[in-house]
Amino acid sequence: MKLDKIQNIISQITASVASLIKVAVMSRGISPEEPVKTGKSIVIMGNGPSLRQTIDKDAIWLCSNDLMAVNFAANTPDFFNLRPGYYILADGHFFSGNATDPNVEALWKNLASVSWGMTLLVPRKFRHFAKALILTNRNIKLKTFNLTPVEGFRLLTHMLFNAGLGMPRPRNVMIPAIMMAIREGYRDIYLCGADHTWTQTLSVDEDNYVVSIQPHFYQDNDKEHERVRSTYKGLRLHDVLGSMTIAFKSYWQVAAYACSKKVNIINATPGSMIDAFKRRKSL
Numbered sequence: 449m450k451l452d453k454i455q456n457i458i459s460q461i462t463a464s465v466a467s468l469i470k471v472a473v474m475s476r477g478i479s480p481e482e483p484v485k486t487g488k489s490i491v492i493m494g495n496g497p498s499l500r501q502t503i504d505k506d507a508i509w510l511c512s513n514d515l516m517a518v519n520f521a522a523n524t525p526d527f528f529n530l531r532p533g534y535y536i537l538a539d540g541h542f543f544s545g546n547a548t549d550p551n552v553e554a555l556w557k558n559l560a561s562v563s564w565g566m567t568l569l570v571p572r573k574f575r576h577f578a579k580a581l582i583l584t585n586r587n588i589k590l591k592t593f594n595l596t597p598v599e600g601f602r603l604l605t606h607m608l609f610n611a612g613l614g615m616p617r618p619r620n621v622m623i624p625a626i627m628m629a630i631r632e633g634y635r636d637i638y639l640c641g642a643d644h645t646w647t648q649t650l651s652v653d654e655d656n657y658v659v660s661i662q663p664h665f666y667q668d669n670d671k672e673h674e675r676v677r678s679t680y681k682g683l684r685l686h687d688v689l690g691s692m693t694i695a696f697k698s699y700w701q702v703a704a705y706a707c708s709k710k711v712n713i714i715n716a717t718p719g720s721m722i723d724a725f726k727r728r729k730s731l
Contacts, residue, residue: 464600467614475594475613476572482633489636490514491716492625493532495521498718499641499665503530513638516629518621520551522558524666535559536569536628538595538621543574551669556581562588569628571595593628602704609705616698616705619691620644623698630711637706637713638728641665644721646692658683699724 491513493499502510503526516534519542521527537543542552559568560582570578572592582588598605598614608614615627622642629637649661659677703724706713716728 460601464604467596467598467600467605467608470596471594471598471608471613474596478572478592478594478612481610481612481631484635485514485633488514488634489638490516490534490629490632490634491638491640492516492622492629492642493518493521493530494622494639494641494643494717495519495664495666496641496643496645496717496720497663497665498643498720501718502640502716503665510640514634516625518625520555520664520666523551523554526666527558531564531566533565534567534569534628534632536621536625537574537578538571538618538624540574543570543577545577559588560585565589567591569593569624591628593624593631595624605701606705606708616701617694619695619698623695623702626702626706626713630706630709635711637711638716639713639720639722639725640716642715642717642720642722644695645719647721650688652685657681658685658688660688696722696724 491510493515495518511530514534515530515532516536517527517530517532518536519539521532522535541549542555544552562585565587567589568578568582569591570593572594575590575592579590582590594613594615595618596614597617598608599617605614605616609627612631616623618624622639626637626639646660646662649663651659653659699722703713713725714728715722715725720727
């Protein structure tokens with residue numbers, strides 16, 4: 449028992465030092481936190497299949513809150529119907545300038561055509577790329593965040609989170625989305641479409657390729673299926689499962705940080721596999 453405690457302390461020290469080095473190299477200052485949005489709550493809409501159910505059956509509740517959309521949501525009619533006030537992108541694929549992916553091209557075209565006030569949240573290192581594509585649209589306000597993964601002693605990590613210099617390991621876009629919602633001043637944050645039922649669609653084919661089907665509330669086209677297959681090609685099962693473990697662990701770190709800020713995070717996703725937040729029963 450004593451040995452385990454010593455090993456844990458050493459591990460925390462190592463992680464803390466590594467985090468400080470990463471912050472020094474990778475992070476830069478960003479804007480201070482927004483004032484508390486008294487009486488306002490926000491729904492972060494992940495793109496999981498259950499979001500379709502929420503939109504179709506719980507639209508009145510959904511639209512009574514501020515909204516944040518993620519990833520390829522702008523390529524759907526629902527995006528223009530719901531008119532979210534926030535949109536977040538974190539994956540480098542969206543900023544690669546890769547003209548061979550028509551879905552990314554369509555995404556930026558749709559974002560550039562937004563006719564309502566919206567804040568676009570992007571990693572700081574991609575701010576110039578994003579700014580160039582939405583420069584002519586005055587409806588869009590650009591804000592940045594540091595994706596730098598931070599671990600170690602809670603006192604240190606929470607100080608770095610408060611300063612916007614890092615966040616729990618961002619293996620899924622919902623993690624930076626929640627952290628930015630906290631930073632924007634929201635005290636009640638709901639998660640929809642955050643199914644995370646990845647293990648239910650995970651398999652290994654006869655050629656030992658890992659197959660991970662991640663359905664969305666919209667229908668992915670063949671080009672996106674091809675991109676996902678290419679991404680997983682060559683990955684080993686333990687690597688994929690390890691990545692999932694990191695994501696679920698990060699949610700517990702987010703939950704601890706939210707508690708310290710007196711922020712309520714409520715998982716309103718039917719059947720979600722995230723076990724770090726309290727649940728809202730669907731209607």
